[in-house]
Amino acid sequence: MEVSVGDVVMPGDSLKDIKSTKKEGKNERENVILGPGLRREGDKVYVCKAGILKRRDPAVYYVDSYQKRYIPSRGENVVGIVTQKSGDIYKVDVGASEQATLSYLAFEGATKKNRPDLQVGDVIYAKMLVASKDMEPELVCVDSQGKENELGVLSSDGMVFTCSLSLVRKLLNPECPLFRILGRNQAYELAAGMNGRIWIKARSVQETIAAANAILAAEYTVASEMQKLCARIEKTLLLVT
Amino acid sequence: MDSKRLALSKSILEMKFMKRTKDKVEKQQFQEEGEEYFGKHTLHMKEASGKFFMEPSYVFCEELIEGRLSFQGMNPTIEKLMEAKENAKRGQEEVKQEVDVSDEQMAVQWKKMRTKFDVMQRKKTQYKTSRKSQHSKTDCKEEPMEKRPKFLKPVD
Numbered sequence: 001m002e003v004s005v006g007d008v009v010m011p012g013d014s015l016k017d018i019k020s021t022k023k024e025g026k027n028e029r030e031n032v033i034l035g036p037g038l039r040r041e042g043d044k045v046y047v048c049k050a051g052i053l054k055r056r057d058p059a060v061y062y063v064d065s066y067q068k069r070y071i072p073s074r075g076e077n078v079v080g081i082v083t084q085k086s087g088d089i090y091k092v093d094v095g096a097s098e099q100a101t102l103s104y105l106a107f108e109g110a111t112k113k114n115r116p117d118l119q120v121g122d123v124i125y126a127k128m129l130v131a132s133k134d135m136e137p138e139l140v141c142v143d144s145q146g147k148e149n150e151l152g153v154l155s156s157d158g159m160v161f162t163c164s165l166s167l168v169r170k171l172l173n174p175e176c177p178l179f180r181i182l183g184r185n186q187a188y189e190l191a192a193g194m195n196g197r198i199w200i201k202a203r204s205v206q207e208t209i210a211a212a213n214a215i216l217a218a219e220y221t222v223a224s225e226m227q228k229l230c231a232r233i234e235k236t237l238l239l240v241t
Numbered sequence: 242m243d244s245k246r247l248a249l250s251k252s253i254l255e256m257k258f259m260k261r262t263k264d265k266v267e268k269q270q271f272q273e274e275g276e277e278y279f280g281k282h283t284l285h286m287k288e289a290s291g292k293f294f295m296e297p298s299y300v301f302c303e304e305l306i307e308g309r310l311s312f313q314g315m316n317p318t319i320e321k322l323m324e325a326k327e328n329a330k331r332g333q334e335e336v337k338q339e340v341d342v343s344d345e346q347m348a349v350q351w352k353k354m355r356t357k358f359d360v361m362q363r364k365k366t367q368y369k370t371s372r373k374s375q376h377s378k379t380d381c382k383e384e385p386m387e388k389r390p391k392f393l394k395p396v397d
Contacts, residue, residue, distance in 0.1 A: 031292065031294060032292055032293050032294070033293075033294045033295075033296050033301075033302075034293055034294065034295050034296065035296050035297075035298075035299070035301070035302035036296075036297055036298070036299060036302070039295075040293050040295070045293070054302075056302065056303070056304075060296070060301075060302055062296075062299070062302040062303075071297075073297040073298040074297070074298065075298055075300065076298055076300055077307070077308050077309070125308075125309060131297075149322060150307065150309035150319055150322055151309075165299075168308070169299055169303060169305060172305040172306050172307075172308055173303060173304075173305060173306075174304060174305075174306055179310055179312070182312070183310075183312025183313060184312075186312065186313070187312060187313035187314060187315045188311075188312055188313075188315055189309075189310065189311035189312070189315040189316040189319060190308075190309075190310055190311075191308060191309045191310075192308035192309075192310075193308060194298075194299070194300065194305075194308070201315070202315070203315075
């Protein structure tokens with residue numbers, strides 16, 4: 001079946017009228033970017049995920065789908081748990097079909113002599129460096145300048161919980177106000193991985209759990225209702241303490 | 242291959258002194274065959290893949306923000322990073338806004354100017370022609386020569 005933007009799509013559907021943007025200037029190349037859930041077969045574009053077909057300017061098409069299993073893709077930040085130390089690499093569970101590898105040299109200031117202090121069971125926030133279909137994913141905890149910035153080990157007094165991938169995407173959308181509203185009356189820090197794992201830490205255990213509940217409840221809350229949701233969570237917190 | 246193009250016969254190429262030429266001819270033939278064989282395929286592939294770019298990550302498609310956040314001084318280093326990012330973003334926007342005259346306004350203004358210029362030019366030419374006609378009326382054959390700026394040698 002032929003589908004267009006905004007439709008509910010199923011695997012096997014093909015895209016109708018793909019509008020491309022013409023670049024002004026040099027050569028008039030028409031570029032179309034196909035996001036997750038779409039694949040190209042010759043001149044046609046087929047859907048390979050069930051969801052809603054979306055389009056963003058300039059000519060970016062993707063399928064917005066509900067998903068819980070993480071498929072690694074390059075450049076995404078994920079929350080992982082170290083499961084194994086072997087030789088010069090760590091194995092990290094990121095919730096994908098396979099464990100990711102993390103070189104011990106991929107930390108800020110790490111050398112062959114000076115290894116990072118990482119134990120099995122530690123939670124890390126890392127970036128996907130290699131994510132191909134047929135190979136083990138590979139993580140790094142530094143950027144191209146060798147700086148750690150926001151990556152690295154997450155402290156052990158936080159809490160990790162899992163949610164659907166679409167919830168993480170919803171929360172990290174620039175339009176989503178939840179984190180800002182929650183941060184108005186609540187001190188907390190969090191690391192949301194694109195793999196559907198969120199690490200959160202607040203001042204006390206109660207606050208941490210409350211914030212986590214707010215985040216999980218946000219999956220079925222529209223943006224305009226989020227103010228109310230946060231107020232409710234804060235009220236229950238006051239009752240507890 | 243072109244039948245018209247002259248090709249050296251095999252027996253000549255077999256001769257000892259023709260060894261270098263033989264190599265050259267063989268190389269050329271090999272290349273031509275390759276182009277003929279693969280030419281269609283590569284062209285087709287280029288056409289098909291030129292328009293589409295695959296992007297397997299949602300981060301780009303939905304323009305998601307960084308997932309490491311901190312509020313109310315829970316982690317000062319992260320907050321500093323967040324602020325720096327915010328500032329960089331705002332800086333970009335300001336640069337965009339700072340322009341006094343937008344490109345569209347400039348285009349409109351420029352168009353007006355152009356029409357004005359054109360009108361002026363036309364008037365000038367009209368004036369000149371009218372003057373010329375006047376000259377001819379007064380029967381003054383010797384029209385004053387247009388002064389040409391001469392090259393002036395700079396004084397040391």
